[in-house]
Amino acid sequence: MKIIVCAKQVPDTNEVKIDPVKGTLIRDGVPSILNPDDANALEAALTMKDSYPGTTVSVISMGPPQASIMLYECLAMGADQAYLLSSPAFGGADTCATSTTIAAGIRKLGGFDIIFAGRQAIDGDTAQVGPQVAQRLGIPVVTYVSKVRELGDGYIIVERQLEDGYEVIKVKTPCMLTAVKELNEPRYMNVGRIIDACEKKESVTVWNENDIGLRPESCGLKASPTQVLRSFTPAPKGKGEMLTGTVTEMSSALVQKLREKHVL
Numbered sequence: 001m002k003i004i005v006c007a008k009q010v011p012d013t014n015e016v017k018i019d020p021v022k023g024t025l026i027r028d029g030v031p032s033i034l035n036p037d038d039a040n041a042l043e044a045a046l047t048m049k050d051s052y053p054g055t056t057v058s059v060i061s062m063g064p065p066q067a068s069i070m071l072y073e074c075l076a077m078g079a080d081q082a083y084l085l086s087s088p089a090f091g092g093a094d095t096c097a098t099s100t101t102i103a104a105g106i107r108k109l110g111g112f113d114i115i116f117a118g119r120q121a122i123d124g125d126t127a128q129v130g131p132q133v134a135q136r137l138g139i140p141v142v143t144y145v146s147k148v149r150e151l152g153d154g155y156i157i158v159e160r161q162l163e164d165g166y167e168v169i170k171v172k173t174p175c176m177l178t179a180v181k182e183l184n185e186p187r188y189m190n191v192g193r194i195i196d197a198c199e200k201k202e203s204v205t206v207w208n209e210n211d212i213g214l215r216p217e218s219c220g221l222k223a224s225p226t227q228v229l230r231s232f233t234p235a236p237k238g239k240g241e242m243l244t245g246t247v248t249e250m251s252s253a254l255v256q257k258l259r260e261k262h263v264l
């Protein structure tokens with residue numbers, strides 16, 4: 001079985017700060033990590049590899065050269081191959097251009113049975129890239145996968161997390177599954193594999209747009225229909241006020257306050 005995992009390097013923070021002048025993310029001084037949901041995606045792939053001998057796990061990422069550090073960590077966790085799609089032509093990509101590039105990289109890798117992605121990246125936060133890659137490759141996608149129930153010949157049965165329960169979905173392979181944190185507990189890197197990964201620097205393969213058959217105008221900012229007009233951190237809201245008393249007293253006070261604010 002061939003499994004591909006989409007992994008993104010992200011700033012190690014849930015509170016992304018935005019430069020108020022440039023409107024871009026402030027990355028200085030923020031360490032980078034493997035996106036948390038992608039660690040669950042990789043763990044799911046490695047668990048399948050443990051259970052099905054002959055399975056290979058390839059990790060693919062689009063990002064700057066320093067994203068290779070995160071890919072070495074994936075190799076140290078147990079991935080067999082790692083691919084970094086990196087080029088100045090990929091800069092400024094929105095989710096549309098990102099998924100075009102990742103799908104082109106996956107096509108170059110050849111056939112696959114399952115692609116795992118995270119549900120969402122903690123910096124961009126759109127949860128669009130996994131489904132978009134699936135769309136471009138013409139394969140079914142199940143998002144919010146919280147459990148793998150059964151892997152059969154040409155199908156997989158998974159649980160898909162909902163707000164108040166879960167759906168059980170049987171999907172044909174090849175398919176895309178996007179992972180949530182409830183799927184598993186990601187393993188630590190293996191010491192022996194850390195040394196292997198450090199010594200074999202060539203184990204992360206780097207591809208640019210020519211390598212994956214894309215013209216420069218089909219990737220990055222030039223292929224990004226999204227236009228960001230302004231990015232900003234919302235100002236904190238004023239302190240809330242709790243009303244007390246009987247239901248009648250509280251509802252009268254509420255109506256009074258809404259009148260004062262000309263809402264009613």
Ligand SMILES: Cc1cc2nc3c(=O)[nH]c(=O)nc-3n(C[C@H](O)[C@H](O)[C@H](O)COP(=O)(O)OP(=O)(O)OC[C@H]3O[C@@H](n4cnc5c(N)ncnc54)[C@H](O)[C@@H]3O)c2cc1C
Nearest residue numbers: 062092093094095098117118120121124125126127128129
């Ligand atoms: C106009 C514009 C310009 C931008 N310019 C830049 C820029 O120059 N540099 C930059 O870093 N960001 C840039 N971004 C942000 C970038 O578009 C998104 O971070 C990226 O498209 C992924 O979207 P997301 O973070 O919401 O991922 P999500 O859709 O939330 O991610 C879901 C899953 O998809 C997979 N995935 C997502 N991104 C990648 C990736 N790069 N490689 C492998 N797997 C991935 C992961 O498995 C992830 O868990 C820009 C955005 C816009 C709108």
